[in-house]
Amino acid sequence: MYYTYTEDYIAAFYRRMNIYQPEQLNYIAIAEALNISIFYWDSPSSALFSSHFNYIILKEQKQKELLWEDFCHELAHVLFHTGKQFNLTPAWISYQEQKANYFMYHAAVPTFMLEQQSFWSVDKVAATFNVSNEFATKRLEDYVRNKQFR
Known part of the structure; x- marks a missing residue:
């Protein structure tokens, strides 16, 4: 069976944390395991990171589903990106956001x-x-579409 790099990465990432079932997917536990501090505010979610500290700042929302989705997006920035986006070109920012969105879904x-x-x-x-x-x-649409090529 063929998997994308992202699918392989995420499977290994979760298995290293002994996460095998959907009910184990908990953004607070994942953040703790990765030493990422979580804060909440009224503005859009974002990630801040340095060589010593990682923060995910989530937009306060009533729906837990949106918190989980935002966490996964911001986690991609913490894991794969460095620097400040406002110093980047619009094309590079767009690339990082697309990559973070792709990671988020997976x-x-x-x-x-x-x-x-x-x-x-x-x-x-x-x-x-x-x-x-x-x-x-x-x-689910992406999963079904990609499954036909496996």
Whole structure:
């Protein structure tokens, strides 16, 4: 079976933390395991990092699904990006954001966990992985489309 680099990375990443099932996906526990401090505020979510400290600042929201989705996006920035975005060209910022969004979908709903069952509906993905229906729809569409090439 063929997996993308991101799918392999996420599977290994979660397995190193002994995360194998959807109910183990908890952004607070993941942040603690990675020594990332989490803060909340009323502005859009963001990540701050240096060689010694990592912070994910999440937009305060009532929906836990949106917190999980935002966390996964910001986690990509902490893991893969350095520097300040306002010093970057618009094209490079766009690239980083696209990469973080791609990572977000796979981190929030990992392929290796999707493959543990043979049938998924949008509602089931949303409920199982604590994501919004819109998020589940896109992730499931991508999963089904990519599965035909495996």
